[in-house]
Amino acid sequence: MTRYFKVQIVFFFRLIIGIIFIYASIDKISHPAEFAIAIGNYHAVPFGLENMIAMVLPWLELLVGVCLIAGIMVDGAAIMCIVMNIVFIFAISQALARGISIECGCFTVSAETGENIGLQTILRDIGYLIMSFVILYRNEKRLEFFPKPV
């Protein structure tokens, strides 16, 4: 029963994180210039590299989200989730520590609908981080299609 429950939890977390990452990627893919400005507002990226990050990061979020839901390369997707969430937590924390109040740029990049960063943003990302670790350190690989579980 416990084993069955664990499998359900892992699949539930995969769905949750997958949907969140896909949702987060769509507006950023549609508006790369606005997303680049949102990244620039954190003042954590040197040499004007925010544009290159704005081109790549949303597609990475989309790919990770699709892989988690579809059960393809779940280990790699979970690792990428962990890395991205650690980077997000670091970026938000340094901005808060410097006392700057900016749009998060987490899910939408338009100023009208965007949310400001705050402690709640960090706590939310920590929640995603914990879910990602649960996925990575799962005991059983159910509903996964590539690579085939042995």
Add this chain to the structure above:
Amino acid sequence: MDIRTPIGQSVFMILFSCIVGFGSNLFRSNSIPWIAPKLEISDSISLENETNEPVLTAISLTLAKKLFDDGVLFIDARDDAYFVAGHVKSALKNAFLMELIFTIEATQNKHAPVVVYCGDPGCGDSEDLAYDLQDSGFTKLYVFKGGWLEWSKAGYPSEVGK
């Protein structure tokens, strides 16, 4: 690269996203440059902007001196030791952004012009601080790119100590 290992999968995902991201940027109508453009140095500005629309412009030495003569507030973005060794006369300095904002607001409102400078044309601290101030609601920000190097070389008014 073995795509069956977790690290191999992660590398594959990054490479795939780079190819799709950079590739799609080439063909989309709202494409962006690979590197974000830096501030262009302006030789003329208008302080008569009454709309309070945010302005963030890089300015030359000549323009910085003109603004200094007009009594515009200067902010030093360098570390304390450099500030103590010498800075633009009457310039403000505070390592803590919120304290700096309170100090500025004690003398003027957020829509009054402010000049920010750092060590030399290569340093990025003045630009970073200017963006921080813009995020905090300041609307007329001028980044003096030449910084303390050009100012002190020109022999313009300066002082030492805190």
